[in-house]
Every structure is written in C-alpha cells, then in structure tokens.
Amino acid sequence: MNKIANKQVICEVLMEKAKEDKDVVVLCSDSRGSSSLTPYADTYPEQFVEVGIAEQSLVSISAGLARCGKKPYAASPACFLSTRSMEQAKVDCAYSHMNVKLIGVSGGISYGALGMTHHSATDIADMASIPGMRVYLPSDRFQTRKLMEALYEDTDPAYVRVGRNAVEDVYTEDNCPFEMDKATVLGEGTDVAIIACGEMVKPAVDAMEMLKKEGISAGVLDMYCVKPLDTAAVIKAAEKAKAVIVIEEHTRIGGLGSMVAQVLAENCPRKMRSLGLPDAPVIAGKSQEVFDYYHLNADGIVAAAHELLK
Amino acid sequence: MNLKANSYRLRQDILDIIYRAKTGHIGGDFSVTDILNVLYNKVMNITPENFGSVDRDHFVLSKGHAVEALYAVLCQKGFFPREDLLTVSQYGSKYIGHPNNKVNGIEMNSGSLGHGLSVAIGMALAGKMDKRDYRVYVVMGDGELAEGSVWEGAMAGGHYKLDNLCAVIDRNHLQISGTTEYVMNQESQEERWATFGWHVISVNGNDVDALEKAFEEAKTVKGKPTMIVANTTKGCGVSFMANQAGWHHRVPTAEEYEQGMAELKAKEMAANE
Known part of the structure; x- marks a missing residue:
C-alpha cells in the first residue's frame, strides 16, 4: 500500500x-x-x-x-x-x-x-x-x-x-496518462459508465473489475478535471453504455454528479445514479468507515449498477 | 498643476459622470477626490506609459464604490479617452459601478469591502521579495473597517513590517445607514492601527497640501507600514451634499446638478486665483 x-x-x-x-x-x-x-x-x-x-x-x-x-x-x-x-x-x-x-x-x-x-x-x-x-x-x-x-x-x-491520507495507487510512475482538462479513460464499458474523481477513482476501478467478473461491461472515467468538465468524454462514455454512475466524496448537491447529470440530460439521456454524501452532517469515523457507511465504495458502485441494469 | 483647483475640476467630472449615468456614489467620491488627486498627480509613479510594468507604484481602491472619482482621475491622466466616460454604467460598458481591471489603469477588481488591504500587502510583499523599490497604496473607507478581513491585513502589514505600503482611510464618518459611530463605532483609529504596528498619520483628508506632506512622511518611515487617517467630509465640495448620509448614492436632480456644478466651478476659479 x-x-x-x-x-x-x-x-x-x-x-x-x-x-x-x-x-x-x-x-x-x-x-x-x-x-x-x-x-x-x-x-x-x-x-x-x-x-x-x-x-x-x-x-x-x-x-x-x-x-x-x-x-x-x-x-x-x-x-x-x-x-x-x-x-x-x-x-x-x-x-x-x-x-x-x-x-x-x-x-x-x-x-x-x-x-x-x-x-x-x-x-x-x-x-x-x-x-x-x-x-x-x-x-x-x-x-x-x-x-x-x-x-x-x-x-x-x-x-x-487533495485528501489527508495516502491513497492506493491508480496509476504507476511509468503509466500515468495525463492530458490537461481531459478525463483519463481507465476502461470502456457497454453496460455501465462509472465517472469518478479524487479518492473515489480507486473504488471505481475496483468496481469495474468486480462487474467484469459478473459479465457486466463497465468503464471508468477519472474526471480529475471537475471544472472544466470533460463533457466530450462524458457523452462518449454515456453513448456507449446503458447507464451512468457518478461517485464523489462530496454532497450530491452541486458536485460532479450534478454536473454530469446536466450534460447527460442535455446531450444523451441515460439512467444514472449519483453517489455522494448526504445533505446532512456526516457520521463520525475514519475516512474508510465514513465511505463504507454511505456505500461510497466498490460494493456501493456494484449495487448501483445492478439496480440500474435491472 | 494647481492641485487644489484640480480637485474641484475633478469633482465636476464626477458630478457629470453620475448625473449622466443616473447612478453612482457621489458622497464617497467627493470625500476621496483630494486623496486620489494628490496620489495620482503628486505622489505615485503611475502613468499610462509605465502601467504595463511591475516596476512602478501600485494602487488599489478598496472602497470600490468610489469608482467614479477614480474614473475622473484616470481619464485626466490619459488612461482612456474622455468619451469613454459617456458609457459609465451603460449597457455592455466595461466602465461599471466598481473598479474592473479590464479598464486601463485599474489593477484589481473591487467592490466587496475588506479585500484591498490584503491585496496591497501581497503587492508589497512581492516588492520586498524582488527588492523592487516601488510603493503600494490602498484607500479604504471608514465603514469598511467593520470588515474582519481588514484586521487580518492590519496584522500581516505590521508583522511583515511593510514600509513600502501606505494605506489611507477615507474617514468621512458616514456610511449608508448613518454615522459610523451610530452603525459601528470607528473612533480611535490612530490607536488601533498603532497597536497593530503601523506608523499612523492623521490629517485633513480634503487638504491637498496636508495630504502631500503625509505621503512624503510615509516614504521616510522604515520598518513599518503607514496608515494615513484622512479626516474628510462626505460630499465635500458641494454645500448641500456635505456631511449628508443621504448623498451616499443619491443621483442629483437637474436643479441640484446645476447648483452643484456652479459651486464647483466657482471654487475651482477661486483656487486658481
């Protein structure tokens, strides 16, 4: 780690x-x-x-x-x-x-x-x-x-x-594709597109692997550039998939989920779930405990995918 | 330049701008006019020619609502043509009701009070870091002193001993709801700023000679920033506007415009004699 x-x-x-x-x-x-x-x-x-x-x-x-x-x-x-x-x-x-x-x-x-x-x-x-x-x-x-x-x-x-603690690597020193203000495509899926930012990218990648094992085709966009949002990448990923999941360490109001929803509604309507923190003070705990409580983890993404693809 | 006469000349321009635009903060414009007149025409090394360089003095109008006074001074200095003043606050104009750095001669946008002092501190720190010899000037209102952020800047200015920084309080004792002492007591500014480590000079802020002397004194101070408490009269220059809170942002009628203009012209002429 x-x-x-x-x-x-x-x-x-x-x-x-x-x-x-x-x-x-x-x-x-x-x-x-x-x-x-x-x-x-x-x-x-x-x-x-x-x-x-x-x-x-x-x-x-x-x-x-x-x-x-x-x-x-x-x-x-x-x-x-x-x-x-x-x-x-x-x-x-x-x-x-x-x-x-x-x-x-x-x-x-x-x-x-x-x-x-x-x-x-x-x-x-x-x-x-x-x-x-x-x-x-x-x-x-x-x-x-x-x-x-x-x-x-x-x-x-x-x-x-950025967060306080060390987070698991998503990339490696030799393999970290980066283009300014362009989302990094970590996988392309025909069933579900997962769009994440910050510390939620790693669980998104984990969820993609879990879904693949179940035969569900998932992709992940690392949307580190929340603004300017890479709308072209959102539309491209959504057009390929049946549903979209956004996950962020942020209230569901006005964050990445809201911004992606706006792009989808205007360009490429898809069923979607916006996973984030509640409109309330959050429960006390270590970061991971808090994430788990609100299902801001790979299991939460997988559950959302199952619900969307029902 | 006859600075005293010029203050009345500038007030005529300000009155024109506001009467034409049908909006503006005439009371604060008139209290700060002498300060801006002395700064731009006697104290600061800022011209249209050197404005693009870092190596010149810097100025922030923290009491941004007095922008009409700044427009009058900048226009006279040649930063933009006089006809631009016809567009103040008009549809699509860049000459809006608060400073906007899309206008030639304006460095920083302001309008929300309590920002300018700390911005000026950043400019002064940059000058110290790069060993440049420019000076930084900032003008605040006295109502503005109720903003907590002003006192964050007061602390930092004293802490970093920024002797290349000179701040001015346009102490006209009036704000939109009444006297500063009624709204939020701002007495004893001299003691307050001295306690924060500033060199403080108290002057008649509508006396161009006294102002010039104060700015010259500030240049000689070492190891401390200077605060000039400029005791002014809101609406200074026009008899019926002076010391009236109601003239904070009232627009003159045609009759008031004529009367105000006549008074200012007479005072300009008298000062020129």
Missing part, C-alpha cells in the same frame, strides 16, 4: 519548481504542517509566506503577489479555504483573473471524526460555481504530480483538492 499522500507530492513538486523559479511562492494559514509543506517552508523561507490563521488574507495576499508577478500557491485545509475565503477566491482570484493556485488539503471527509466544521463536502459546488475558477481533484500521487506540473505552466486561477 502506498504511503505517500497526494499533498506530500504537491510539496515535492513545489520544492522542485521553487528551486528553479524564484517567483514560486507558497502561502499557509498556520497550515504548513497539515499541508505537508514544512519541508518547503524550511528549505525556501524566502519564498514562503505565513499569514496566521487568516484564510481571507491568505487568498487576498496571494492575489496581490500574483498581480506583481509572483506564482502563489495558497495551501490550507479545504474546509476553510473553500468557504471562509470563498469571496476572496471569487473576487481577488477569479474575477480579477490572478494566477493564484488554491490548494485545499485534507479535503472531503478526511478529518472524519472532527465534525462538519472540518469537512469540505461542498467545495466542488462552492468553487466550481465561481466564473473563471477551475476545480481539480486528482486521484493518486502520480496524477497529482502531473496535474501540479501542468498547473505550474498556466496563469489562470485554480482550486485543487
């Missing part, structure tokens, strides 16, 4: 970039430890800004840095970054069009037992609804690296959400 969390990979990439590019700046809100960015802060103190527990100024200061030529990465727990500083993301980053990369760590229900204050179960809806803000949820450490390298090259604002 992989031991390297996606947020650690973000730190690695940012350290590599900072070494070559003095304009790379990381900002934290007393969050360098939770963001796994302590090695960065220790190695590049001149390219690191601590703002204290102040997410609003974290994001505004980032925008000001960007205005004067810097490449800021603001890293803070996703729960606070996506809501406490949402207006700063909207006005100072997206509306003013500043090159700020917002890194939401320990996203979703990573902080399982800490309660709704620490869950970011609405961050996709919050950030994706802002005009000009992109939203990315990479699935594993290899894809996280590819994504961060691609984001370094562009100058538009973006929100990236």
Whole structure:
C-alpha cells in the first residue's frame, strides 16, 4: 500500500519548481504542517509566506503577489479555504483573473471524526460555481504530480483538492496518462459508465473489475478535471453504455454528479445514479468507515449498477 | 498643476459622470477626490506609459464604490479617452459601478469591502521579495473597517513590517445607514492601527497640501507600514451634499446638478486665483 499522500507530492513538486523559479511562492494559514509543506517552508523561507490563521488574507495576499508577478500557491485545509475565503477566491482570484493556485488539503471527509466544521463536502459546488475558477481533484500521487506540473505552466486561477491520507495507487510512475482538462479513460464499458474523481477513482476501478467478473461491461472515467468538465468524454462514455454512475466524496448537491447529470440530460439521456454524501452532517469515523457507511465504495458502485441494469 | 483647483475640476467630472449615468456614489467620491488627486498627480509613479510594468507604484481602491472619482482621475491622466466616460454604467460598458481591471489603469477588481488591504500587502510583499523599490497604496473607507478581513491585513502589514505600503482611510464618518459611530463605532483609529504596528498619520483628508506632506512622511518611515487617517467630509465640495448620509448614492436632480456644478466651478476659479 502506498504511503505517500497526494499533498506530500504537491510539496515535492513545489520544492522542485521553487528551486528553479524564484517567483514560486507558497502561502499557509498556520497550515504548513497539515499541508505537508514544512519541508518547503524550511528549505525556501524566502519564498514562503505565513499569514496566521487568516484564510481571507491568505487568498487576498496571494492575489496581490500574483498581480506583481509572483506564482502563489495558497495551501490550507479545504474546509476553510473553500468557504471562509470563498469571496476572496471569487473576487481577488477569479474575477480579477490572478494566477493564484488554491490548494485545499485534507479535503472531503478526511478529518472524519472532527465534525462538519472540518469537512469540505461542498467545495466542488462552492468553487466550481465561481466564473473563471477551475476545480481539480486528482486521484493518486502520480496524477497529482502531473496535474501540479501542468498547473505550474498556466496563469489562470485554480482550486485543487487533495485528501489527508495516502491513497492506493491508480496509476504507476511509468503509466500515468495525463492530458490537461481531459478525463483519463481507465476502461470502456457497454453496460455501465462509472465517472469518478479524487479518492473515489480507486473504488471505481475496483468496481469495474468486480462487474467484469459478473459479465457486466463497465468503464471508468477519472474526471480529475471537475471544472472544466470533460463533457466530450462524458457523452462518449454515456453513448456507449446503458447507464451512468457518478461517485464523489462530496454532497450530491452541486458536485460532479450534478454536473454530469446536466450534460447527460442535455446531450444523451441515460439512467444514472449519483453517489455522494448526504445533505446532512456526516457520521463520525475514519475516512474508510465514513465511505463504507454511505456505500461510497466498490460494493456501493456494484449495487448501483445492478439496480440500474435491472 | 494647481492641485487644489484640480480637485474641484475633478469633482465636476464626477458630478457629470453620475448625473449622466443616473447612478453612482457621489458622497464617497467627493470625500476621496483630494486623496486620489494628490496620489495620482503628486505622489505615485503611475502613468499610462509605465502601467504595463511591475516596476512602478501600485494602487488599489478598496472602497470600490468610489469608482467614479477614480474614473475622473484616470481619464485626466490619459488612461482612456474622455468619451469613454459617456458609457459609465451603460449597457455592455466595461466602465461599471466598481473598479474592473479590464479598464486601463485599474489593477484589481473591487467592490466587496475588506479585500484591498490584503491585496496591497501581497503587492508589497512581492516588492520586498524582488527588492523592487516601488510603493503600494490602498484607500479604504471608514465603514469598511467593520470588515474582519481588514484586521487580518492590519496584522500581516505590521508583522511583515511593510514600509513600502501606505494605506489611507477615507474617514468621512458616514456610511449608508448613518454615522459610523451610530452603525459601528470607528473612533480611535490612530490607536488601533498603532497597536497593530503601523506608523499612523492623521490629517485633513480634503487638504491637498496636508495630504502631500503625509505621503512624503510615509516614504521616510522604515520598518513599518503607514496608515494615513484622512479626516474628510462626505460630499465635500458641494454645500448641500456635505456631511449628508443621504448623498451616499443619491443621483442629483437637474436643479441640484446645476447648483452643484456652479459651486464647483466657482471654487475651482477661486483656487486658481
């Protein structure tokens, strides 16, 4: 089992970039430890800004840095970054069009037992609804690296959400196909298309294998680019299949499921299930316990497929 | 340039913009006019020619609703042609009711209060990191000081000892619902900012000479950001608008327009004598 969390990979990439590019700046809100960015802060103190527990100024200061030529990465727990500083993301980053990369760590229900204050179960809806803000949820450490390298090259604002813990690999170092803003096709199916993002991609792949053993043809799209959503990939996968399942570590309101449903309804109506968190504070527990409780796992996907294909 | 006369000249442009557009925040525009006049015409190194460069001073209008005053100053500086002012707040115009960086001369979008100070802190930090000698200026309103995010910026500015940063409070004592002291007490700003590690200068914010002196003093301060508490009069320049909360965003009638314009012209002439 992989031991390297996606947020650690973000730190690695940012350290590599900072070494070559003095304009790379990381900002934290007393969050360098939770963001796994302590090695960065220790190695590049001149390219690191601590703002204290102040997410609003974290994001505004980032925008000001960007205005004067810097490449800021603001890293803070996703729960606070996506809501406490949402207006700063909207006005100072997206509306003013500043090159700020917002890194939401320990996203979703990573902080399982800490309660709704620490869950970011609405961050996709919050950030994706802002005009000009992109939203990315990479699935594993290899894809996280590819994504961060691609984001370094562009100058538009973006929100990236990663979890707290190491997650099982979906890809390998040598085999991690990645094209910016294009879903990665992990399998094509004629019965069911499974569309997942972030930590839900691995259970989606597991479910695909389980379904195949039952003779059900399933495919998986790794939709790390929640916004801009790869609508062409959604339509292509849906046209091949009889039904579509979307799974995400997010409330069912306004997340990937809602966005896919809109694309399907407008272009290629299919029976679908949107698997996600309830419109309620989630049960306490470790991440996996919470996922299992809400059937956000391979078994849950398989059950949804059976129901859809009845 | 006769700055005093120019303040009245700019107020005529502002009155024109608002009367034509039938919308705008005239009270706050008139309280901040002298501040913008002095900054753009005496203090800051910002011109249409150098605007594309990082190596020049930077400015954020955090009290974005006073955008008409900024339009008047930028237009006079040559950032855009005078006829563009005819489109303010009109269908499809980029000259909207709050700063928008699609307009030449405007750096950051604002309108929601409490953002500008921290944005300016980011700009000042970038200057320190790159050892550039530009200065950063930001103007806030006094009603705006109720926003918690202002005080996050106050902390960071003092913590990072940003002596390349000069903030201004347009202290006109009025906001939309009444006096600041009625809505949310904003007394003792001098002590508040000093406690956060800022060098504080209190001046008559409608006196161009006093303002110029304050900005020059700020340039000499080392190891601290400067806060200029500019004590102003909302609606300054037109007798019946001065100190009236009702003129926060009221649009003048034809009669009021004529009377206001006559007063401003007379004051401009007197200042030129």
